[in-house]
Amino acid sequence: MKIKINENYKSLKESYLFSEIAKRVNAYVKENPDKKVIRLGIGDVTLPLPKTATDAMQKAVQEMTEKATFRGYAPEYGYDFIREAISKRYKKFNVEIESQEVFVSDGAKSDVGNIVDILGDNKILIPNPVYPVYLDSNIMSGRKVEFLEANIDNQFLPMPPKTREEGLIIYLCSPNNPTGAVYNFEQLKKWVQFARQTGSLIIFDAAYESFIVGEYPHSIYEIDGAKECAIEVCSFSKMAGFTGTRCAWMVVPKALESSGTSLNKLWARRQATKFNGVPYMVQRGAEAVLTEQGEKECNKLIAYYMQNAKVLADLFTKKGIYFTGGISSPYIWLKCPKGMSSWEFFDYLLQNAQIVGTPGAGFGSAGESYFRLSSFGDKDLTVEAAARLDNLL
Ligand code: PLP
Numbered sequence: 001m002k003i004k005i006n007e008n009y010k011s012l013k014e015s016y017l018f019s020e021i022a023k024r025v026n027a028y029v030k031e032n033p034d035k036k037v038i039r040l041g042i043g044d045v046t047l048p049l050p051k052t053a054t055d056a057m058q059k060a061v062q063e064m065t066e067k068a069t070f071r072g073y074a075p076e077y078g079y080d081f082i083r084e085a086i087s088k089r090y091k092k093f094n095v096e097i098e099s100q101e102v103f104v105s106d107g108a109k110s111d112v113g114n115i116v117d118i119l120g121d122n123k124i125l126i127p128n129p130v131y132p133v134y135l136d137s138n139i140m141s142g143r144k145v146e147f148l149e150a151n152i153d154n155q156f157l158p159m160p161p162k163t164r165e166e167g168l169i170i171y172l173c174s175p176n177n178p179t180g181a182v183y184n185f186e187q188l189k190k191w192v193q194f195a196r197q198t199g200s201l202i203i204f205d206a207a208y209e210s211f212i213v214g215e216y217p218h219s220i221y222e223i224d225g226a227k228e229c230a231i232e233v234c235s236f237s238k239m240a241g242f243t244g245t246r247c248a249w250m251v252v253p254k255a256l257e258s259s260g261t262s263l264n265k266l267w268a269r270r271q272a273t274k275f276n277g278v279p280y281m282v283q284r285g286a287e288a289v290l291t292e293q294g295e296k297e298c299n300k301l302i303a304y305y306m307q308n309a310k311v312l313a314d315l316f317t318k319k320g321i322y323f324t325g326g327i328s329s330p331y332i333w334l335k336c337p338k339g340m341s342s343w344e345f346f347d348y349l350l351q352n353a354q355i356v357g358t359p360g361a362g363f364g365s366a367g368e369s370y371f372r373l374s375s376f377g378d379k380d381l382t383v384e385a386a387a388r389l390d391n392l393l
Contacts, residue, residue: 017362050297056288060281074277078104108235129367156181160194168200175208180325195229202230227253309375353388
């Protein structure tokens with residue numbers, strides 16, 4: 001063909017993390033068919049959906065069988081019932097969000113990937129290590145990215161740089177994937193101040209907000225002034241087991257504007273053009289998750305995972321191995337022992353304890369010599385993994 005392709009894609013690093021993990025695990029299993037491998041690498045949930053959600057979805061399916069209650073295209077921004085339920089949810093954090101500021105989508109991944117559509121050629125600040133979608137989606141659109149290094153010294157919570165450059169786009173993820181680190185009120189206040197002083201935009205990913213324990217902001221809008229400088233993304237994926245069901249939302253406040261242009265209007269235009277809404281059944285399921293009963297059931301799922309996190313966290317505490325996360329996050333981010341690199345430790349764990357985790361280097365260069373374990377696995381297997389780690393480390 002003679003067409004020009006998007007050359008920016010050539011600048012993407014090969015996303016070999018999970019395929020390389022699968023390759024090494026498959027090779028090991030082939031050579032050692034009698035060994036039981038425990039997988040603590042995945043960031044996917046394993047427990048079934050809350051009953052309240054599946055009941056609501058079944059009812060919605062039934063409605064689709066009757067002419068009187070059948071629904072076709074869903075509104076691009078979400079049905080009013082769910083936009084209102086999400087807006088009401090923010091009241092829990094003493095935050096006022098109008099339902100027209102909420103845009104329902106098929107995933108936080110889509111939202112953080114698509115938001116670049118409405119942004120021009122700004123300088124981008126991205127934590128390192130972090131969820132890789134922020135970086136890759138900006139590389140795809142040819143943006144200039146600078147990293148905010150997260151390390152032991154800043155407890156994996158990078159703070160604003162000294163620069164007085166203006167008009168930056170800043171990605172923050174709290175609780176963080178992969179480090180599990182959570183910004184407190186003071187820290188987030190500094191970010192909001194920085195963004196306002198420099199006329200910058202924060203894209204705040206709160207996908208793990210429902211795992212927070214203690215006095216930490218669940219939403220960036222708990223910080224005064226954030227509505228003038230921040231977009232927030234949140235998801236039903238980890239909160240309610242919707243990873244395969246697909247429903248999330250993005251808040252684009254009406255107060256967000258640059259050079260007289262409303263970001264809320266731009267995003268509405270973008271979604272109306274390129275998105276045709278989330279299935280009715282899924283939105284009814286998500287709406288049910290936000291009821292009192294739904295929330296109770298979600299809290300049970302989260303408690304199950306967090307018990308797994310505790311089992312792992314207790315073990316690393318006992319062993320004196322440095323880690324973050326595991327309290328307000330389903331991830332444990334640990335320093336590889338004995339000076340091992342991320343991939344050396346991966347092989348060491350697989351060979352000697354038949355445990356699969358995720359090498360930290362896969363989340364950015366600053367993740368080298370760290371390792372992520374997930375608490376989304378089975379309870380008994382997690383306990384067994386902890387016993388194996390106790391023997392090995
Ligand atoms: N944001 C973060 C930080 C994540 O870790 C993930 C998934 O692992 C997502 C967003 C994607 O969420 P969703 O399933 O809603 O696309």
